[in-house]
Amino acid sequence: MIYTKTKLKDGAVVFGPVTAKSTYTRCAVCGKEIQMDLRELILAGAQDPYDTEVNCAECSAKMMHRGDINIDSVIRLTDVLRDIGYGMELHGLCEDFEVEDVRALAPEEYELFVDELLDKISEVRHAG
Structure with a gap:
């Protein structure tokens, strides 16, 4: 099991498992907190998961919108x-x-x- 380990100000240490439901990031465009599955990031071929930017569904949809082709x-x-x-x-x-x-x-x-x-x-x- 992969987990996070955080030392609080009072000296207590908190452990938390890294799961598909416990992993979050912020949208690189709008800053909205989004839940993410690390498996998707790995399968997408992210070279460095620590520096990979992720966009929320709304910002991704805006980026994919194409104008009219005339x-x-x-x-x-x-x-x-x-x-x-x-x-x-x-x-x-x-x-x-x-x-x-x-x-x-x-x-x-x-x-x-x-x-x-x-x-x-x-x-x-x-x-x-």
């Missing part, structure tokens, strides 16, 4: 990716979507196109 943002993204050398991946994805240029995408395709483009870029970066 044609202007798709064009900016594809321009940058083309400029840094991912033109072939972009061209291949346009072929998959049966368009010559991203401007020909239908609005309902924007999010799927961006998701697939980022997946392709990630595959290429991790493959080589």
Whole structure:
């Protein structure tokens, strides 16, 4: 059993087991006290559990919120990716979507196109 040992001001020593229900931290964003399971931290691959920052569910949800994807943002993204050398991946994805240029995408395709483009870029970066 792993436990904590704390010496109080009056000299008394208090022992407390470290369990999934007795481990707490503060949200790195808002400071809210949150209960945490150390197993999750270990399984997530935390390099140093003593310095790992954890966010509460509310702050995590805010961080995951994406703005609306519109044609202007798709064009900016594809321009940058083309400029840094991912033109072939972009061209291949346009072929998959049966368009010559991203401007020909239908609005309902924007999010799927961006998701697939980022997946392709990630595959290429991790493959080589």
